[in-house]
Amino acid sequence: MELLMIVLPVFLIFGIGYASQKLLKMDIKSISAMSLYILLPLLTFDTFYRNELTVDYLFLFIFSVIITVLLIGITVLAGWFMKSTKEDVSAILLGTLFPNSGNYGAPVMLFALGAVAFDYAIVLMVLHGFIISTVGIFIASFGSGGTISVKDAILSIFRIPVIYGAAAGLLFQLGNVTIDDKLMEILQMTGNAAIPVVMLILGMQLAEIRKENFELRNINAVVLIRMVVSPIVAMVLVMFMPVDETMKMVFIILNAMPVAANSTMLAVQFNVKPNLVSFSTLVTTLLSLLTIPFFLYLIGI
Numbered sequence: 001m002e003l004l005m006i007v008l009p010v011f012l013i014f015g016i017g018y019a020s021q022k023l024l025k026m027d028i029k030s031i032s033a034m035s036l037y038i039l040l041p042l043l044t045f046d047t048f049y050r051n052e053l054t055v056d057y058l059f060l061f062i063f064s065v066i067i068t069v070l071l072i073g074i075t076v077l078a079g080w081f082m083k084s085t086k087e088d089v090s091a092i093l094l095g096t097l098f099p100n101s102g103n104y105g106a107p108v109m110l111f112a113l114g115a116v117a118f119d120y121a122i123v124l125m126v127l128h129g130f131i132i133s134t135v136g137i138f139i140a141s142f143g144s145g146g147t148i149s150v151k152d153a154i155l156s157i158f159r160i161p162v163i164y165g166a167a168a169g170l171l172f173q174l175g176n177v178t179i180d181d182k183l184m185e186i187l188q189m190t191g192n193a194a195i196p197v198v199m200l201i202l203g204m205q206l207a208e209i210r211k212e213n214f215e216l217r218n219i220n221a222v223v224l225i226r227m228v229v230s231p232i233v234a235m236v237l238v239m240f241m242p243v244d245e246t247m248k249m250v251f252i253i254l255n256a257m258p259v260a261a262n263s264t265m266l267a268v269q270f271n272v273k274p275n276l277v278s279f280s281t282l283v284t285t286l287l288s289l290l291t292i293p294f295f296l297y298l299i300g301i
Contacts (some may be wrong), residue, residue, distance in 0.1 A: 003293035003301065006112045010104065013196060017203020028204050035201060039194035040102070040128070041165030046191045047122040048169030050180075056243045057123060059253065063125050063237050067255060068135060069232055071097050071225065078221050085094050086142070088218055091273035093139045094266055095222035095280040096230070098132045099257035101125040103202040107195055108257075108292060109250055112301055120250040128254075129160050132262050140270035175279060202285075209282045210275070218273075222259065222280040229293050231256035235298070249299050258284030258296045 022025065075096045079089035100107060110118040172179070179187075224243045234255035238248040259281040267277035 003296045006091065006108060006296060007289055007292050009111060010107050010199060013199040018207045020200070021204035026239060028201065028208070031197070031204070032201055035194055035197050037161050039191060039197055040208060041161045042187055042191035043194045044126055044162045044165035045169040046188050047119050047170050048166045051119050053170060053173065056247060059241055059243055060102035060124060060247065061127050063147055063241055063251065064124065064131060067230070067233055067237060068097055068131055071230060074229060075225055078225065078248050082221065084218070090139050091267060091276045092140055092218055092221050092274065094136065094263040094277050095259045096225040098128065098136060098260040098263050099226070099230070099255055101128045101254045101257060102203070103198045103261060105254040105257045107199055109253065110195070110251070112296060113246060113249060117246050117250050120247050121254060124250060124254050126162055127172035129162055133160055133263065136263070136266050140266040140272050143252035144213045165193055165196060173197065202261055206282055206285060209278045218276055219280060219283060223287065226259055227256070227287055228282055231295050249301070251301055253292070256292060258288045
């Protein structure tokens with residue numbers, strides 16, 4: 001019950017966002033833009049400014065790439081066994097590869113393990129942003145029958161506002177730039193507002209999802225790989241990660257998170273079974289109420 005209470009407050013905020021959107025029909029784009037372009041960059045600036053740059057972050061990136069490659073292999077193999085079309089495999093990949101580390105993972109880490117784990121989760125969120133903006137765009141483009149150059153995929157990284165927040169934080173840290181305490185307090189206060197806002201946004205996004213007719217096997221594949229296989233693979237990989245135990249726990253739990261909301265955005269943008277990907281987001285988010293406490297238990301929380 002104690003582990004369930006780590007996740008329930010997050011779901012409570014999701015629920016408030018969901019109910020608000022159903023009742024008030026708010027403009028999600030405007031609220032998302034505020035979070036994307038103001039709140040999250042300030043949060044990442046604060047995180048990268050305060051936390052000393054170490055080799056641990058390099059390992060976090062390397063192992064994030066490794067788990068992405070492994071999950072691609074597992075998903076493509078599953079698609080081959082199911083005799084899925086190219087579009088189906090691409091849609092399933094968008095669901096299996098990218099966890100919801102920002103809207104969901106970071107708050108859970110804050111409630112479960114505290115501020116240090118939360119900072120690690122924010123760093124991992126930025127790394128996931130790199131991956132989804134390159135690998136994710138390639139996959140979505142492939143599924144839609146289009147092509148995208150390596151140059152375009154790399155340039156897309158620079159459209160992610162949190163990258164600039166992280167880069168500025170690192171530059172200020174490495175340059176030993178001192179920020180006035182009062183100014184820093186204002187920056188932190190504004191950045192910290194990102195946490196409840198992104199959770200509300202996810203609830204609002206879930207309220208917009210409509211049930212469609214899908215092939216059940218595609219949903220099952222996404223659920224099984226994202227919610228079961230991914231965290232198990234992460235648990236194996238952390239045995240080889242030369243980092244502290246808290247970072248290992250964060251790596252496991254963030255890779256146990258449901259489908260990222262950004263996956264739905266890519267599916268919509270490239271018209272790669274957007275209803276399948278969005279419904280997978282809803283299903284995996286609901287199932288996470290059971291699976292996340294289970295994996296928290298397995299890692300000893």
